[in-house]
Amino acid sequence: MKRIKMLVLLALIISGCSEGKKFDLVKEQKALQGKANSINTDFMRIRMEVDSLAKEIVKLYEEQDKVLPGIDTRKYQLASNGVFTKPVDDGGSAIFVSGYYPINETIKKAVYFTEPIDTAFKALVKKYPEIVQVYYNDANSMNRIFPFFDVLAQYEAKMDIPSFNFYYMADEKHNPARKALWLGEPYVDPAGRGWMVSAIAPVYFKGKLAGVPGIDVTINRITKRYILDNQENMTMIIDNSGNIVTAQEMAINILSFPPLFEHKYIETIKQDTYQKETFNLALSKNIQVRNIADQILTKQKELIEVEINNEKITIIASFIPELNWHLLEILK
Secondary structure, eight states: OHHHHHHHHHHHHHHHHHHHHHHHHHHHHHHHHHHHHHHHHHHHHHHHHHHHHHHHHHHHHHTHHHHGGGOOGGGOEEOTTSOEEOOSOOSSOEEEEOOSSOOOHHHHHHHHHTGGGHHHHHHHHHHOTTEEEEEEEETTSEEEEESOOOHHHHSOTTOOGGGSHHHHTTSTTTOTTOOOEEEEEEEEETTTTEEEEEEEOOEEETTEEEEEEEEEEEHHHHIIIIITTOOSSEEEEEETTSBEEEEOHHHHHHTTOOOOOOOOOSSOOOSOOBOOGGGBGGGOSSHHHHHHHHHHHTTOOSEEEEEETTEEEEEEEEEETTTTEEEEEEEO
């Protein structure tokens, strides 16, 4: 009889421990989903802001003759390398017209009548801690960008701005719906901010794509704001192809990836530059890591238990639809 009581008591203890673990897991899943929802909401708001920017710029095109008389055009100059620019910081945007097309009065006019959008640029950078810069690129390779910096030192003359992803992904071929969207795969910013993602929207005037405004959020800002706030667990974000967007160092280590790195600007950026395949879960040399990617990306699993390097881990995942990303947490 005593033996039966002991067995019953032992079963209750084991059951209690199991329930406790289950309760903690549920708590972790709920917290992760809450963070994913928060990221989604923040980035949805930014996408809506770039859509509003596009609408404001369309109005400037429509009312350019009314706007032009109020612009001080003397602050803009043609540099010795053929770039049309604004050499002195007056509190507004920096200007870089690359000279890919010879600078003429029509191209200069677009620089002048788009100046009032600087007010909206400054307000956005002040309003959102995630945003590092806001810009407008046009079909003639003009870049109006805030905050101000030395564009002549950073950019190369005769840069073909519409050949970059933050422009052509908004065109009719890539975006026939003409809507605001996110470039969710991190790329190297030609303006010197490192790895980033961008919200962009098309500006159509008289039936043609006149330009593309954009809002940039660096991966560094995302890491500090959403990843490093939880030091207890190992957190990671991957895109829908399995590329690691950002991660805590411990999460990188346990999945056997090399350390992530900041881009070093040894030379100017002349083309789209993306993260190497070295940082893709789906292409990992470890079959278990590839299986994790398959479970999350293909089978939409939110809970995975796996053994990696003789260590049992639990991975929970939450989807971020706005960016087509997955927020992961590794529990030991």
